[in-house]
Amino acid sequence: MIHITSIRHLLITSLLSGFILTSQVSANAVSSLQPEPIHNQTIQDIVKSLNQDHYNDIVLNDELSGKILDQYLEALDPSKAYFYHTDIEEFQQFRNQLDDEIRNGTLDTAYLIFNRFQLRTTERLEKLITTLEDPAFKTNFTLDETLETDRSESNWPSNEASMQEFWRKRLKSALLGLKLADKTIEEAEEVLLKRYQSQLARASQTNSEDVFQSYANALTKQFDPHTQYFSPRRSENFNINMSLSLEGIGAVLQSENEHTKIVRLVPAGPADKAGQLKPADLIVGVGQGDDGEIQDVVGWRLDEVVALIRGPKGTIVKLEIIPADGEEGQHKIIQIRRNKVKLEEQAAQSRIIELQHQDKPYKLGVISIPAFYIDFAALQRGDTDYKSTTRDTAKLIEELKSQDVDGLIIDLRNNGGGSLREANELVGLFISRGPTVQIRDPEGRVNIMGDSDPRVAYNGPMAVLVNRLSASASEIFAGAIQDYQRGIIVGGQTFGKGTVQTLSPLRHGQIKLTHAKFYRISGESTQNKGVIPDISLPTLYDTEEIGESALDGAMPWDKVHEIPHQRYISFTSILPEISDRHSERRKFDPDFLYMNSQVQRLNENKKDRLLSLNEKTLQAERNESENWLLAKENERRTAKKLDNIKKLSDLEELLEKDSQGRTISPEAEALLTETGRVLLDMIELTDKYIAIKN
Structure with a gap:
């Protein structure tokens, strides 16, 4: 969400949005x-x-x-x-x-x-x-x-x-x-x-207030899924949470039937770092400490489950979950150490990956941006060194340029959005000047935001890596880079959150309602459809479960007038070749073969809507699933010349952590590496295209 409905806002809104x-x-x-x-x-x-x-x-x-x-x-x-x-x-x-x-x-x-x-x-x-x-x-x-x-x-x-x-x-x-x-x-x-x-x-x-809120939201949901009424008690909780005075695991939750569902993990939060929770997982039990008894929470109100999950910094919470990618009804217990999500932990970070291309070594800079943030308090105090996405990214770019990188990847995976101002200014680091996004109000008036600073922080080749959880401000940035043809967009179709919400007081409670819509400079909305990447990578996120299009009553995609804008690179002639090369690599890459088999398996499981009530049959199905996963993992490890594992739980001990303590997923690294290879293809083919054109 954007500024007033930042990732924190999304977290709290989701924590308060359950029906009774x-x-x-x-x-x-x-x-x-x-x-x-x-x-x-x-x-x-x-x-x-x-x-x-x-x-x-x-x-x-x-x-x-x-x-x-x-x-x-x-x-x-x-x-x-x-x-x-x-x-x-x-x-x-x-x-x-x-x-x-x-x-x-x-x-x-x-x-x-x-x-x-x-x-x-x-x-x-x-x-x-x-x-x-x-x-x-x-x-x-x-x-x-x-x-x-x-x-x-x-x-x-x-x-x-x-x-x-x-x-x-x-x-x-x-x-x-x-x-x-x-x-x-x-x-x-x-x-x-x-x-x-x-x-x-x-x-x-259950009181009269609960009933009223439930009914009022049956009304508001007819307008769109992000419009919502908060009772005074829920409003008070909302305001407390907006101050980040409470500690927990850093997850966006909502009620789904009798369960508590993971919607999104807050970047750099405890759950994100632990790497054991995923969107669409269901929480069915909560326990306190290493030895605490798991308390069944099926059928509980959302705020009651949240109260159990929250707790003092440094303490352990145990969650009994039904994994979204597991067999129907299969349970798993995980532990997460509670903490606060600090601004500096959500800050942009950089690193360099080294790849071979056409028998030559290349260095690619990678800047990972978990959220579009700005320290408003420091800005208002007049601090000259306040933190923001754009300022931090500009510094990282200078550091990478000093190390002579050959290209740049902006990694926006799992970035749920944040400040609209920062999305606009970040685009400005890569273009000389021009419009970045259009905002239309209920009366049809269109306001254009853009970059008026001719200075460019980086003018070299770049790629933007996105996935299904890249939303709102991330989509504005990726869409602008794509419209300017300033870089190549790689990954999965983004979330599709292209609306703006405001929070207004009522005599009794408050209402959050959608009052504007975002449009790219091409005229296309990011709403519902999101940003379609130039090169698509496999994803384990189910688009029928996750994303704007998965929400009942989501506002449709539409268009407004395109704004004239510059195009930096003509991708038309080279995209087919880039796509062909990518497809060829996918046929033989062990990680991509593994992910493709996972996607196929998940799609097959979705078709089966009947759960066996025969103990031997159900146990056999679960054993087969675990054996299949183990076999596929060992196939991948053999192809990568790694030692096989005897059981899936062994894998968790082998996974590395990044500088923020987050578990590094082999799949996530494989997608980043392939994005680098796509970028190197683009660099090579762009040079050839320019040479031919000249």
Whole structure:
């Protein structure tokens, strides 16, 4: 995100963005929650803000009313596990009236639906608890049964029998997963009993404010996924977090069904350095210290999970996770030492890689930029040596030039954005002057930002390395370099975050809404589509799970007028040759062969949406997966003339760390090396092209 919605902002926003998914009270004493008078006024304030300030001009009518209803039901019961089909049919009478109620400040329907949800979840939890407390309860893991893992296209259960059958399988799957994680069946039953009792006990914590926020966000999400309402309590947490006064692991989290999902790792944060967490991993348990017991957090509210993960600097937190790239339901326990993310640790860093090309040695400078940062406090104090992305990068460029590098790689992988000012000024280090980005407001007015300084810090050949987690300001920089044909863009399709958000106070809480959109100087938006690299590298990030296009209701890609601008190098004649050379190398490179096999395997696994409930079958599938991974790793190691490993866990001890203590991934290094080879191809072919042209 940009400036006001920096990576820190994204972290905190994500930490606060979960819907109330599993809050219940006892079915024997289900209390009906009602809206408070301030909520009736606030929903009207939200509508007013959306109508006046949001980028999208969306009319609150019957069609939108139906979408709000669908979104609200999806937010409450995403797995279609609590409501009956008859409940959903009953709610259809409200499909065309929510718009009128919202305009009038009426919230009765929203609370009626939520109270029904409370009743259904309470009924189900009490039945699960009764089942697990029954001494006669037994589960047969020898039957050939399966559980549907993706219920997005399924219907709500039609009656009690179908509801019971779904939950019988779901309970069996949960027990089997714990059993295969080395728990006895008695221990597994105890874990689940505590899980459901904990969810039931949380019922008393659900209040009218929680319901209102959930419903208000069903409305705001119709405008775009980044527009969001914060209640006063959530606003207070947001402001505390913006000051970075709390310590944790440095991860962007969100609720997904009953789990806590990793969205992004904060660059240079503890989780990033540990190298064990990845985007789309699911957190199912949290423990404290080396020997602390893992506490099951399935079904917990997001803020409660975050409270467990946070803690004093230097202490250990244990996370039980379901890896995104593992077999369905397979668990893994990792340890991370808590710390603060320091500005200097997010600063740009440089190094030199040496490669052979056409039998000649070359030195390439690499500048890794984790975020687009600026020390505003130091700037406002008048410090002449304040830190910023552009200033730090300029210094690193001078150091690299003094070492006679032959080319430069700007590494923006996993850079989620930051200051728009810095993105603009960083482009200015590589062009003499000119526009860098266009910003369009809701009225269609376009503001052009650019570089007016004719000085250039580096005028040599360059490449920009990006991936799916390169977002917002990173996309502005990469897009500008591509439009100017100042350098070659290598890597994966970027995130596609091309909108700007502002945070505005309301009488009750505050609203974050999208009020502008970014466009490249070519006229193309970065929204939804992101930046398409000139040379694509393999990626293990699932674009259906990660990226703007994976978000429901994401604003579409579009265009405005192109701004006349200079083009430094004509890639048209040489890109086909560069691409052919790259493709040829991929056929034989051990790391690329390994990554390609991983991508193929992940795509195959995505097609299988049924999870076996037979213990022997599921264990065999997991064994086969681990053996396959081990075999592929050893194939790669053999090709690279490295010693084979006996088990995958041995690999973690062999991985090196960088100067910031981050684990160096062989895949990440292979992508960087190939980017260097692409850059050297560009240098060679550009020289030939210029010679021919002259």
